Every structure is written in structure tokens, then in C-alpha cells.
Amino acid sequence: MKRHRIVETDREIISDPEILKMKPPFADLMERLQDLPPTPAGRRLRLPRYVMIGAAALILVLVTGYFLLLRNKGHDAPVDKPLQLAEAFPPEGIEPPEPDMLEYEHFVVKPGKKAVLTTKKGSRITVPADAFAHQDGSPCTEPVDLKFIEFHTVKEIFLSGIPMQYDSAGINYTFESAGMFDIKAYSGSRSLVLADGKGINVDLVSPRSDPFNFYYFDTIQNQWEYMHTEAIASAGHGPSAPAVVPQKADKAPETPLETQGAVVVGTSSDQVLQTGQTKHAFKIEFDEKEFPELSSYKSLWFEVMDSAFAKKYLRMGTQWDSIAMKRAAEDRYVITLYRLKQSITVEAKPVDYGKPSEEALNAYQLVEAARESTRNERVQSARATRSMIEQQEQNIMQWAYSKGATIYNLGVWNWDKPVPQPMQAMSGTGSFVDKSGKPLVPKMIYLAQKEVNILWNYKPQQDWKYSNATENILWFILPDGQYAIVNDETLKRRGKTLPAEVVSKEEALNEIGRFI
Amino acid sequence: MEPLPNTTQIRPESEQISLAKDDIRQFEPLYDKYYTRIFLFIYRKMDRKEDAADLTSNVFLKAMNSLHSYEITTAPFSHYLLVIAKNEVAEFYRRKGLEQKYFANQRMIEQIARDTEYEPSEGFFLIRKILELLPPHDFELIDLKYFNEMSVREISGITGLNENKIRVRLHRIRERIGKMIRSKVPGMTRYGDMMTLTMLMFTCIPIGMSTVQY
Numbered sequence: 001m002k003r004h005r006i007v008e009t010d011r012e013i014i015s016d017p018e019i020l021k022m023k024p025p026f027a028d029l030m031e032r033l034q035d036l037p038p039t040p041a042g043r044r045l046r047l048p049r050y051v052m053i054g055a056a057a058l059i060l061v062l063v064t065g066y067f068l069l070l071r072n073k074g075h076d077a078p079v080d081k082p083l084q085l086a087e088a089f090p091p092e093g094i095e096p097p098e099p100d101m102l103e104y105e106h107f108v109v110k111p112g113k114k115a116v117l118t119t120k121k122g123s124r125i126t127v128p129a130d131a132f133a134h135q136d137g138s139p140c141t142e143p144v145d146l147k148f149i150e151f152h153t154v155k156e157i158f159l160s161g162i163p164m165q166y167d168s169a170g171i172n173y174t175f176e177s178a179g180m181f182d183i184k185a186y187s188g189s190r191s192l193v194l195a196d197g198k199g200i201n202v203d204l205v206s207p208r209s210d211p212f213n214f215y216y217f218d219t220i221q222n223q224w225e226y227m228h229t230e231a232i233a234s235a236g237h238g239p240s241a242p243a244v245v246p247q248k249a250d251k252a253p254e255t256p257l258e259t260q261g262a263v264v265v266g267t268s269s270d271q272v273l274q275t276g277q278t279k280h281a282f283k284i285e286f287d288e289k290e291f292p293e294l295s296s297y298k299s300l301w302f303e304v305m306d307s308a309f310a311k312k313y314l315r316m317g318t319q320w321d322s323i324a325m326k327r328a329a330e331d332r333y334v335i336t337l338y339r340l341k342q343s344i345t346v347e348a349k350p351v352d353y354g355k356p357s358e359e360a361l362n363a364y365q366l367v368e369a370a371r372e373s374t375r376n377e378r379v380q381s382a383r384a385t386r387s388m389i390e391q392q393e394q395n396i397m398q399w400a401y402s403k404g405a406t407i408y409n410l411g412v413w414n415w416d417k418p419v420p421q422p423m424q425a426m427s428g429t430g431s432f433v434d435k436s437g438k439p440l441v442p443k444m445i446y447l448a449q450k451e452v453n454i455l456w457n458y459k460p461q462q463d464w465k466y467s468n469a470t471e472n473i474l475w476f477i478l479p480d481g482q483y484a485i486v487n488d489e490t491l492k493r494r495g496k497t498l499p500a501e502v503v504s505k506e507e508a509l510n511e512i513g514r515f516i
Numbered sequence: 517m518e519p520l521p522n523t524t525q526i527r528p529e530s531e532q533i534s535l536a537k538d539d540i541r542q543f544e545p546l547y548d549k550y551y552t553r554i555f556l557f558i559y560r561k562m563d564r565k566e567d568a569a570d571l572t573s574n575v576f577l578k579a580m581n582s583l584h585s586y587e588i589t590t591a592p593f594s595h596y597l598l599v600i601a602k603n604e605v606a607e608f609y610r611r612k613g614l615e616q617k618y619f620a621n622q623r624m625i626e627q628i629a630r631d632t633e634y635e636p637s638e639g640f641f642l643i644r645k646i647l648e649l650l651p652p653h654d655f656e657l658i659d660l661k662y663f664n665e666m667s668v669r670e671i672s673g674i675t676g677l678n679e680n681k682i683r684v685r686l687h688r689i690r691e692r693i694g695k696m697i698r699s700k701v702p703g704m705t706r707y708g709d710m711m712t713l714t715m716l717m718f719t720c721i722p723i724g725m726s727t728v729q730y
Contacts, residue, residue: 003615005655007647011619014565019555022569026544029576033540036581137667193669196683218678220591225678305528347528409679 093222094412096161097477098505104147104184111141123150123181123402126201132185133195140195142187150181150204154448154516155509157455162217164455166224166418173418175215175224176454178208179403180414189334189345192410199406206415209401217412224414230403281351284323284335291327294350302335302348419454422447422467428491430498432476432484440484440500442476448516449473466491473515475508483508530588536580543580550594551576554601560619560663561605571608575601595673602674618647624662632694646696654689661686 096102109115109127117125125148132140151160157177164175181204185192194200211230218225281301288295324336328347336345403415432440445464447456450471458464466472466488474486484500485508491498503511535542554575559568578600579586586596609616625643632643647658660671672679 003648004650004652005648006615006617007644008617008619009622009625009644011621013621014556014559016552018565019552022555022565023551024569024573026547029547029573029580030541032573032577033580036577133667135667135669193667193679196668216678216680220672220676220678225681227680305531408683 093219094160094162094217096159098159098509099161101159101509102149104149104182107146107148109144109146109185111139111143117146117148119148119150121150121152122205123148124201124203125183126203128198128200131194131198131200132187132192134187134190134192137196140187140192144192145186147184147186148181150179151177152179152206152453153513154453154455155513157453158446158512159509162412162414163222164416164457166215166416168226168418171420173420174454174456175414175416176419176452178212178415178417178453179204179206180412180416182412183407183410185410188336189347194408194410199408201404201406202413203402203404204415206401206403208403208415212403212415212417214403214405215414215416216407216409217414219411224416227405230415281348284325286325291325293327297350297352299352301351302333303351305347305349421465422449422454422456422469422472423452424467424469425465426468426492426494428464428466428474429494430496432486432500433497434484434502435499437497440476440478440502442478442484445474445476447472447474448512450515468492471515473512475512478502481505485511529593533583533586533588533593537583537586540580540583543576543583546593547576550597553594554597557598557601557664558605561617562608563617567608571601571604574604578604591673592670595670598670598674618659618663620644620663624665628658628662628690628693632690632697642697643693646693649696650689650693654685654692657682657686657689 105119107115107117107125109117109131111132112129114129115125115127117127119125125146127146130139132144134140149160151157151162157164157180160180160182162180162182164177166173166175181202183200183202213229214227215224216227217223281303283301286294294300326334328334331349333348333350334345335348405413405415407413432442434440442460445458445460447458447464447466448454449467452467452470456465464474466474471488472491473488474491476484478484482502483505484502486498486500490500529546532542532545536546551572555568555572558571558575559565562568562571575597579597605616622640625640625647628647629640629643647655650658656675657671660666660674661668666674668679668682671677671682675682677685
């Protein structure tokens with residue numbers, strides 16, 4: 001056997017002060033930087049020569065094949081063979097089209113004890129004792145906030161924003177799903193990982209008993225990783241399955257972080273106010289005895305470090321169930337705001353602002369007034385959608401099977417079969433228009449068929465396909481947030497233009513849910 | 517109320533990187549934060565401290581020079597620096613035409629021994645030799661996990677492999693090391709390495725000969 005390297009063990013330890021003695025001043029680096037030629041914008045790809053030659057050859061084959069196939073376009077005969085081209089390009093990463101509509105279930109898992117949790121839909125999660133660790137690998141000894149969401153129907157898969165394309169040996173497939181889930185764990189604001197050697201068993205309810213493949217979504221590569229294939233048909237799962245009541249966070253805990261040194265300071269945020277173009281700050285009431293270091297401030301505001309986060313999650317006038325505050329460093333406070341099942345945590349620094357400027361106050365109030373005027377409408381539609389979701393959940397509880405696996409990573413997992421294209425696939429033709437003939441340009445086309453749990457998605461410049469064997473529905477989101485829906489009859493008419501019905505988000509989602 | 521984002525953790529580092537992209541002088545806090553870490557990562561592969569210090573400076577220079585194309589993600593900036601460091605070390609040895617070295621301490625080798633379910637006192641020297649024979653892609657994981665004491669997540673960030681794959685591969689590598697120990701690594705005897713056997717031979721033969729009675 002060939003020796004590849006030398007491994008030595010007798011070496012003196014070098015201390016940190018010694019290392020820092022060797023560290024050149026930053027100014028020296030800056031000087032040296034001036035002499036370096038700038039690297040070109042974008043990533044420089046370094047690959048071995050044989051990989052580059054192979055990639056060039058593959059591209060040549062693909063381009064030749066694409067042009068050959070183009071000659072056959074326009075035939076009306078259904079295409080049964082899987083194509084060799086990547087026609088449905090996946091979106092990059094997970095991008096939920098309507099993030100508001102994703103509702104994770106929350107469970108509290110105590111350290112040192114195994115937990116068996118049952119979701120609303122009847123799936124079961126078995127968490128071994130001491131399953132979680134911090135990002136640096138140290139065990140998590142605090143109670144863990146476990147968040148879980150499952151996706152079963154095409155509509156749920158659409159709302160998840162999780163790409164359903166899978167590349168295998170250069171061929172692009174779309175997943176037919178038997179169930180998908182996302183599982184995350186947090187300790188306060190810190191995301192956790194599974195401890196080495198610890199796995200969580202997930203038995204996901206499913207309507208399918210036939211064997212499926214199990215995949216994990218790698219969020220660094222933005223692609224699915226095949227794990228294994230189910231060896232036998234799924235176990236039955238029904239009303240007789242034991243249901244252990246989980247420790248859910250049904251209401252905000254009364255003293256949420258006291259065991260971690262945080263103090264509950266109040267039950268409402270007094271004001272959440274934008275004070276400038278890039279800064280967001282808010283006031284809260286608290287007992288100065290708990291934080292005497294803040295008593296010297298004349299007009300104390302907490303300025304949020306991440307302004308994008310604040311803009312999205314902190315709104316004026318929102319009522320919180322409770323607020324906990326903890327000093328993290330000399331001028332840093334970690335503030336957690338609790339409302340019903342959810343909480344947000346922000347890192348903020350105390351600043352003495354005096355009064356916010358009139359201009360900032362007026363600008364913010366204008367935005368809030370506009371939002372308030374549509375509030376009732378939004379509440380009504382959310383209620384209607386929620387009751388439909390509840391009905392659907394009841395239906396899912398009736399499903400007879402479950403798919404079980406042990407996972408060693410948190411994140412998105414999926415039971416799937418890769419499918420190359422719709423059954424009796426026909427190439428879509430025509431451009432999209434509304435009822436008045438005005439062109440509609442989609443960013444992403446979504447397509448589904450009756451009784452098939454597959455969500456196809458295509459970029460508009462690509463050939464998209466529908467099934468000639470069953471009924472289809474096609475939709476896409478417009479820039480103003482409305483949806484355009486094209487029905488099966490219109491698709492199969494194969495006209496030069498495809499008139500789409502433009503509807504609100506709520507109507508569209510109801511229609512999609514009803515169709516599938 | 518809107519649901520939480522994928523992570524609720526505030527990351528000042530991303531803000532610092534954004535600032536440094538506009539004004540490179542803002543890179544200094546990142547340089548201070550990561551210098552020791554990168555130095556130690558490189559030093560474990562270098563004979564001389566001075567070479568390690570030079571390469572460490574090169575890593576930060578390259579990071580600063582290509583910061584405009586760095587994409588801010590949820591991964592720590594250290595992953596990016598460690599990838600550059602790995603490449604710098606490999607380039608160093610390539611230029612010099614030398615065999616790459618790794619420096620581990622006894623505790624690290626003992627940990628590998630324990631993880632392969634082998635008694636550390638028996639297999640210390642043997643494991644060291646086996647590590648020299650492991651294929652490069654397997655040794656890389658051992659180096660990151662045991663010599664640099666990185667978490668699986670960090671290893672994933674540097675190598676690009678997914679965490680599950682890393683765990684499975686580490687398990688297989690440990691199994692392979694265990695098998696190599698138990699099945700007597702080719703070129704090695706049960707009682708140690710060839711050197712020991714050779715020494716024994718050179719010691720025993722003369723003694724034996726001297727006792728032969730003609």
C-alpha cells in the first residue's frame with residue numbers, strides 16, 4: 001500500500017500569545033492587497049482537466065440532442081419516452097410563494113428524556129433522550145423548541161416552496177410525493193443540530209403503501225440527496241395507533257426564559273416605531289430594578305441590529321403575550337417576544353434617542369394606515385383558508401399508511417418517486433393572456449394533474465408539458481400577488497394564446513385544493 | 517402573524533461582511549476574529565511556524581481580494597476561509613514537491629483508537645501508520661474531525677458534502693481502520709511494524725549465532 005502522507009505526533013503546543021506575535025498588522029495586509037491583481041467578478045471554477053473535457057463533451061451531446069428533438073416538435077402524438085434534456089429547471093433553494101401560510105407545529109422537548117410526539121395529521125415523531133446539540137457540537141441541555149411541518153398534497157407542496165426536481169445522471173425528474181416534512185429545532189434563538197449518533201424516527205402518515213425512495217434536501221447544494229428505498233410496503237397506520245399527547249406550546253409560557261437568566265419584562269410592546277431609513281427601534285416597559293444599568297437613559301429605545309428582520313417582523317401596535325429580556329453583553333440585549341404559539345427573538349442595543357423625528361413618525365403612520373384599511377379583508381380570507389385546511393387535516397387523519405425512517409439531520413425530507421414527465425405528455429403551446437387579451441408573463445409555471453401527487457414546475461422559457469391522459473390545472477403568480485389559472489380545456493385546445501382567469505390568492509388556492 | 521424565518525438568529529458577521537464588501541477596511545474585525553483559528557488549521561500541516569504564518573496571511577489576502585464575489589449565506593465565514601486555507605496548504609506542498617505532513621497529538625490518535633474500538637495503548641503507533649496509508653478523500657474527513665476537532669456541520673461547510681453522508685463515511689472509515697488493524701495491515705507484523713521486526717532480527721540473529729556450539 002502506498003503512503004500518501006506523513007503523520008507525526010511529537011510536536012510542541014503553540015500558545016495563543018505566540019500565534020498573535022506572528023500575526024502581521026492589518027495595515028500590512030492592506031498594503032499587500034494593493035499589489036494584488038483583482039480577481040474577476042463571479043466564482044472562478046477550478047476543475048481537473050478531465051472533468052472539464054468531460055463536461056464540454058456532455059454539453060455538446062445535449063445541445064445536439066436538443067436541436068434534433070426540436071425538429072420533432074409540433075407533432076400531436078403523445079410522447080411516451082423520457083427525454084434526455086433538463087426541461088424543468090428547479091428554482092434555487094426553498095422559496096415559499098406565500099410564507100404567511102406555512103404553519104409549523106411546535107413541540108417542547110425536555111433534555112434527558114425520550115419524547116414521542118404526534119402531529120395534528122397523525123404522524124409520529126420519536127425523539128431519543130439528549131438528541132440535540134448546538135452548532136459547535138456541545139450538547140443542548142435546555143428544553144428544545146421542535147418545529148415540524150408536513151406536506152402531503154400538491155397544494156401543500158406548492159406552498160412549501162421546496163423544489164421538487166431531481167437530477168439523476170443528467171436527466172431531470174420531478175418527484176411524485178408520498179409525503180414530505182421539514183423539522184427544525186431551536187434553543188431560544190439558536191438553531192440546533194442532531195447530536196452525533198442520535199437519530200429521530202419519523203413515521204409520516206401517507207396514502208400510499210407501495211415502496212418509495214427517501215430523500216434529503218441539501219440546502220447548501222440546493223438539491224435532493226437520495227438516501228434509500230423503502231424495502232417493504234408501508235406499515236398500516238390508523239385510529240388504533242397509539243397517540244401520545246405531545247408537550248405542545250399551546251400558549252406562551254409564563255416565565256419563558258427564566259431558567260436561562262432572562263426576565264419577563266412586560267405584556268405588551270408599547271410602541272414599535274421606525275425611526276429612520278435604516279434603523280428600527282422599539283420601546284418596552286420594564287422594571288429598572290432588574291436592569292439598573294439602563295436607568296440612566298433619558299429616553300431609552302432598543303435599536304434592532306438586523307433592520308431587514310425588524311422591518312419584516314416587528315409591527316407597530318402588535319400585542320404580545322409576554323416579553324422576556326436578557327443582557328447578552330455590555331450593550332446588547334436579547335429580547336424574546338411571545339404571542340400564542342410563536343416567538344421571535346431579536347438582538348438589540350439600548351440607545352438614548354430623545355423623541356423620534358416627526359418625519360419618521362409620519363412616514364411610518366402612513367404605511368400602517370394603508371395596511372389597516374385592508375385588514376378586515378385579510379382576516380376574512382385567512383379564516384376561510386384556515387377552515388379548509390382544518391377539513392383537509394381531518395381527511396388526512398383517515399389515511400391508512402405511514403412511512404417510517406430514522407433521520408440524522410434536521411431539515412427537509414421526502415418520500416418520493418422520480419417521474420420524468422406527465423403521463424402521455426404533450427408539449428404546452430401558446431402564450432398566456434388575461435380575459436382582455438393583455439399578455440401575462442409568469443416567472444414560474446406550476447402544473448398539476450387530477451389524482452396524481454406531483455407538482456410540475458417550469459420556467460416560462462422552457463417547454464412545459466401537460467398530461468393528455470387526465471385533467472390538468474396550470475397556474476402562476478402575477479407580480480401584484482394575484483394568481484392566473486388556466487383550466488384543462490384551455491390547455492388542450494392548444495391555441496396560440498391561453499386565456500387565464502386572474503383571481504385572488506385565496507380563490508386560487510381554494511381552486512387548486514378543490515381540483516386536486 | 518407571519519411565521520418565523522428559517523433562522524431567527526441575528527448574525528452580525530453577515531453585516532460585517534456586507535460592510536467589508538463596500539469598504540475593505542471593515543474586514544479587520546474578521547481578520548482578528550479568525551486569525552488564530554486559520555493559523556492553527558495550517559500549522560497542523562506545516563513543519564515551521566513561519567511557513568504557517570505566511571500561508572495564513574495569504575489566506576486572508578485571497579479572501580479580501582475575492583470578497584466581492586463571496587455570497588453571504590447562513591454558513592459562518594470561517595468555512596470560506598478554511599477552504600482557502602486547505603487549498604493554500606496543498607499548493608504549498610505541490611510547489612515544494614514534498615510529501616504533505618500532518619501533526620496530531622497523542623490525544624487525537626487515542627480518540628481515533630477508541631472510536632474504532634481498539635485499545636489506545638496497543639494501537640497507537642499502528643494507527644498512525646494506518647492514517648498515512650488512508651486514501652486522501654478518507655483522510656480528509658479524519659483530519660477535519662479528529663485533528664481539527666470540527667463538528668460535522670463545519671466539515672460539511674468545508675467539503676460541500678451533506679452531513680448525513682459525512683456521518684456515514686466517518687463510520688465506514690473507522691470500520692476500515694479497525695479492520696486494517698485486526699487483519700494485520702500489509703507490510704506490518706502483528707507485533708508492530710517492520711522496523712521493530714527488523715530490529716529484532718538484527719538483535720536476535722547475532723545472539724543466536726553466538727550461542728551455537730560448533
